[in-house]
Amino acid sequence: KEKVEITKEQQALMKVIADAYNRHQIPQDVAKKLLQDQYSAEENFLLLTEMATSQVQVLVEFTKNIPGFLSLNHEDQIALLKGSAVEAMFLRSAQVFSKKMPNGHNEVLEDRIRRSGISEEFMTPMFNFYKSIGVLHMVQEEQALLTAITILTPDRPYVKDQQAVERLQEPMLDLLRKLCVLQHPQKPQYFACLLGRLTELRTLNYYHAEMLTSWRMNDHKFTPLLCEIWDVE
Numbered sequence: 074k075e076k077v078e079i080t081k082e083q084q085a086l087m088k089v090i091a092d093a094y095n096r097h098q099i100p101q102d103v104a105k106k107l108l109q110d111q112y113s114a115e116e117n118f119l120l121l122t123e124m125a126t127s128q129v130q131v132l133v134e135f136t137k138n139i140p141g142f143l144s145l146n147h148e149d150q151i152a153l154l155k156g157s158a159v160e161a162m163f164l165r166s167a168q169v170f171s172k173k174m175p176n177g178h179n180e181v182l183e184d185r186i187r188r189s190g191i192s193e194e195f196m197t198p199m200f201n202f203y204k205s206i207g208v209l210h211m212v213q214e215e216q217a218l219l220t221a222i223t224i225l226t227p228d229r230p231y232v233k234d235q236q237a238v239e240r241l242q243e244p245m246l247d248l249l250r251k252l253c254v255l256q257h258p259q260k261p262q263y264f265a266c267l268l269g270r271l272t273e274l275r276t277l278n279y280y281h282a283e284m285l286t287s288w289r290m291n292d293h294k295f296t297p298l299l300c301e302i303w304d305v306e
């Protein structure tokens with residue numbers, strides 16, 4: 074039986090990433106807001122663009138705290154953020170969706186999202202992903218590392234120095250692997266399962282532009298920041 078040990082520097086890395094992630098949490102208020110009232114497709118779309126815009130700003134702050142990120146080539150820093158923002162958004166949405174709420178609230182939230190204006194065809198892949206994240210019951214550290222690993226994906230479009238990104242991603246993957254063994258000793262496949270979620274996340278990336286343009290309303294308006302991040306307009 075392999076004796077897994079987290080080294081001193083891995084403990085330090087975990088603290089930096091977890092603190093950065095906790096400091097830059099999107100307030101849970103989007104779920105609360107959705108539970109408060111039923112909104113029109115237009116209001117829901119506006120809510121999404123507001124939440125998504127603030128999520129991107131939060132993501133940039135989190136990313137700047139990843140050790141070594143600011144030493145990467147500047148164009149590569151942008152390419153990594155642009156390439157991972159949508160996945161980080163869905164990952165964050167899944168974490169918000171999976172938070173246990175008082176009786177019946179999770180069902181109401183799902184219903185509000187189902188009727189928000191997103192086209193029917195995207196509901197299944199989106200909720201399948203949310204449920205597959207929910208059943209993992211990830212701890213905060215795992216969520217933070219998984220987000221950092223998503224951002225540090227070397228094979229994003231236009232990344233020039235992929236090796237430099239791999240050198241930053243590898244220690245995160247090694248730390249996450251150890252954390253999974255320590256946190257979920259009864260689930261030896263847990264780490265592999267987490268990485269499998271990142272593959273599912275990429276498929277949602279593929280749908281995102283169409284999810285937005287097919288939102289059940291006319292005249293979809295996006296903020297300039299979202300035009301940069303979402304392949305729209």
Ligand SMILES: Cc1cc(Cl)ccc1OCc1nc2ccc(F)cc2n1[C@H](C(=O)NC1CCCCC1)C1CCCCC1
Nearest residue numbers: 103104117121124125128162165166169170186189281284
């Ligand atoms: C992330 C995303 C991308 C595309 Cl293209 C389409 C859709 C989408 O989010 C769906 C989605 N899944 C959710 C699960 C739980 C939840 F509380 C809100 C959720 N949302 C949307 C949202 O506010 N997401 C933000 C969450 C915080 C981080 C930034 C994003 C609300 C917008 C209002 C109409 C009901 C859906």
